[in-house]
Amino acid sequence: MLYELEPAMPEISLADITAWLPYLLIGFLAQAVDGALGMAFGVIVNTILVGSMGLPPTLASTHVHIVKCFTSAASGLSHHFAGNIDFRLFIRLLFPGAIGGIMGAFLLSNVHGNFVQSIVLGYLLLIGIWLLIKGLKSSPKTRAPKVVSIVGGVGGFLDAIGGGGWGPVVTSNLLIQGAEPRKVVGTVNSVEFFITVMISAAFIINLSIENFVGPVIGLLIGGIVAAPIGAIVAKYFLPRLMLILVGIVLTIISAYAIVQEIL
Numbered sequence: 001m002l003y004e005l006e007p008a009m010p011e012i013s014l015a016d017i018t019a020w021l022p023y024l025l026i027g028f029l030a031q032a033v034d035g036a037l038g039m040a041f042g043v044i045v046n047t048i049l050v051g052s053m054g055l056p057p058t059l060a061s062t063h064v065h066i067v068k069c070f071t072s073a074a075s076g077l078s079h080h081f082a083g084n085i086d087f088r089l090f091i092r093l094l095f096p097g098a099i100g101g102i103m104g105a106f107l108l109s110n111v112h113g114n115f116v117q118s119i120v121l122g123y124l125l126l127i128g129i130w131l132l133i134k135g136l137k138s139s140p141k142t143r144a145p146k147v148v149s150i151v152g153g154v155g156g157f158l159d160a161i162g163g164g165g166w167g168p169v170v171t172s173n174l175l176i177q178g179a180e181p182r183k184v185v186g187t188v189n190s191v192e193f194f195i196t197v198m199i200s201a202a203f204i205i206n207l208s209i210e211n212f213v214g215p216v217i218g219l220l221i222g223g224i225v226a227a228p229i230g231a232i233v234a235k236y237f238l239p240r241l242m243l244i245l246v247g248i249v250l251t252i253i254s255a256y257a258i259v260q261e262i263l
Contacts, residue, residue: 023218031223035075035230038185039167068196071223076190078231084186092148093191097156101195104160125254127172132247145177160199181242185234
């Protein structure tokens with residue numbers, strides 16, 4: 001098996017609404033941000049589950065990937081109805097991203113994930129600062145991105161290796177290339193569904209039905225409810241504001257993760 005799960009947290013009954021309500025709120029807020037900016041669902045949820053709620057890291061990552069199968073589907077449909085998807089860009093990202101995700105899943109046991117994660121965090125911090133400066137400096141001009149397949153492949157690979165990274169890596173890179181922000185967010189979120197399903201397959205075969213109770217159900221409901229909100233917000237964000245917000249979120253998350261690694 002590629003993944004060995006850590007012991008699960010005590011089972012939460014579906015009838016105990018107050019116990020899984022916090023997970024619902026976490027899922028809602030994380031998906032609202034992810035749907036609007038094209039990134040951060042996994043990072044936000046993982047950080048809260050592990051850092052604040054004491055969930056074992058492997059189990060937290062499992063929950064996130066399972067939930068993202070459904071929330072990314074809801075988000076993709078919401079972006080489709082909002083007119084935020086560039087289907088040419090969708091195809092150019094889908095196949096390289098899927099191949100990269102599958103390669104990452106099979107190579108996971110032979111790669112030092114912490115080393116890869118450190119490099120990616122440093123890269124994302126620089127990209128976040130770059131986007132922030134670019135957004136504050138002037139109104140950006142949109143143009144068709146030239147480097148797409150490689151970005152999709154790398155994003156899928158890193159998402160499998162590090163338990164996250166598709167949104168931050170792919171969204172930020174396409175924005176740097178000058179692609180239309182709302183189309184980038186909508187398309188990246190839509191492709192993420194297919195990438196996540198493939199990567200999650202290895203997790204699902206290791207889970208019993210109890211793992212779908214409590215945290216996963218709460219995160220799932222909250223994320224699905226928030227998906228249409230993120231898509232609508234993304235549609236009406238000005239490109240300049242989108243770059244600034246993505247830059248802020250990416251910089252803060254990357255800097256926080258780097259500090260946590262150092263400490």
